[in-house]
Structures are given as structure tokens and as C-alpha cells.
Amino acid sequence: MENENNTTLSEQKTESPKEDSLLPIFEKGLFFHDSYFEDIRKHFETAIDQILDTWGEATSVSDLMSSYRRIRERNLQQENQVMAFSEDDQNHKVVLDVHDFKSGDVKVRVEDNQVVVEGRVEKEEDEFKSMKSFCRRFNFPGKVAMEGVTSAMSSDGVLTIAAPKIPQAA
Template identity: 25%
Template sequence: MALVPRSVFRNWWDDMDRWHRDVEEHFRELRICNDRWSPLPSFRDKFRPWRDIFDNLDRQVGGGATIEQNDDKYQVIVDVQQFTPEEITVRTDDRCITIEGKHAQRKDKHGYISRQFVRRYLLPKGYDIGHVKPSLSSDGILTITAPRLVLPPPGERILPITRTWRPAIKAA
């Protein structure tokens, strides 16, 4: 004797097909409006994707960042026009470039606003973190440039020998 009778699951595939047909019929009815065909409604029209929300937020607060990388340099371009030069800090550590912008609460045409952002970029290998140069344009575009590491040319080279003028082995 089975715990669940066979008749319960006998037509499950037919039930799924019926459900799909009902959904398709529902959307078909939505397409026909005023005796003319309109495009199928999409979820993109009904719901705003989260990605767009974060992109818009990104543009508002320290956003609009672009990264350009070529054989000569690695460049980060950030729109920081909402901040004064005194409110922007660019720091480097072993392998990262960190950009911070912060201003206290101030009055604008809509009321009071305060902004803050932190962006951190991992510098790819082959670029010189020691020679990173930030520059801020008059229209509020921060450009941070890291040059390519200067590597010695491959091939044979003669290395100078340094004399220490001390014995390497100490006598006991």
C-alpha cells in the first residue's frame, strides 16, 4: 500500500501545461487592446531594475567613474563636481588607490544635504603605485594616473660588484 495514491500525481504534467496555457492566454489578452496589437508588457517596464537604481546613485555621489588602461598608464576618472578640492582625499597603500569625498551638511535649494563617498581601486600589476598623480579639472573631474613600471630591458647585462671590506666568515 502506497502512502500517496497514484491518482494524485497522475496528471501533474497536464496541470503544468494548463497553467502555462492560462498564463499565455492572460498575456495574449493584455496584448490586444482597442483592436490593435501592442507589444508584450515586460517586467522591465513594470519594475525598475536594481542596477539602474545603483547607477543613478553612483552618478549622484562621487559617481561617473571610468577606468582607462593602456600600455603607458592606468587612469581613473571620477566626477566629483559636488565637492571642493579641500573635501577630496586621494590615498595610496601597497596596491590600492583610495578616493574619499566628504562634506558636512550644507544648505541647497531643496533643503540641507551632506554627501560622502569612498572609492577604492586595486592597481593592476605592472603599474607604479609610487608615482600616482591626481589632478582636478576646473569642471570637477578628478583624474588619477599611474604610469607603467619601467622594467629593465631583457638581455645580458653586467652587474657591478660591491666590496664590503669585511670578511664574510667570522673567525671564532
């Protein structure tokens, strides 16, 4: 799976997406408890472990998300945003942590055979205002039914995108 990372955490002027290309994001329960996310959970945990290893953070399985969230609080850079991929016979899946942007605006859209995920959040503390944003584009190998792409977000801010494969003729 090819991933074009176009993530920035500074102010960025972007064209507004076509409203008809925006996908609905279905609300689900907690990522580690809702059965909807069961098939992608291990991939997500592995991606968290890689980030924790990079930062030299030791953790227990029960403290996995807490340790990861502490790293994100200190450093909201692209390389610290958990992202994982999986595929089976029917779908490609992308799972992406968007917890830090859940209180703002998260959008998923299909654009030119790509899935685009954008997040933006503005915060005000005392007299200061800050804006953080990201944009990630995903290309999937093989033929994908882009009109069938779906997205769901867990109540704790983990976004999952499923892109159905088009069966190859034998």
C-alpha cells in the first residue's frame, strides 16, 4: 500500500473539498472494545509499539494508549501519529489516530482514486490561538471500488477507512 504523507502542523491554505466527495464518518464505540475494529486492532497496536520504541517508552499492554497519548501531547508531529494498514480478500483498511483533531474537524473524501483524510483543530489558551492541521492521501494497490469506501470513527478518536477491492477476473 502506498502512502503519500502530506502532513503539516502549521497554518496551511487549502482548497475546500467538493462537498459531494465527502464521506460520512460513522460513530462507533471505544476502539479497543467495539467489535467493529477487531480485525485491525493488532495492526494498530503494532504501530503504537513502533512509536513507543522510537521514543524509548516502556509500557505494559494495559498502558499502551496512555503512553502513546503522552507522546502525542509532547510532540504532535506526523511521525508520531499512529497509522496502520491491513487487507483481506475483500477490503483494504487504513486505521489512523485522529484523537487530537476530534474536537475540531475531520474529513474523509475520495479524490482522483485516492482517499484523502484531513483534520483541523483550533485551540485558544489565554490570549493565544493556535491551529493544527494534517492531510494524508492514500492510494490502494489493485482495483478498488472507490464509490464503496466507508469510514468509521471510534469514540476515542481512531478513524478506520475500508476500501472494497474489485474482484479480479480469473
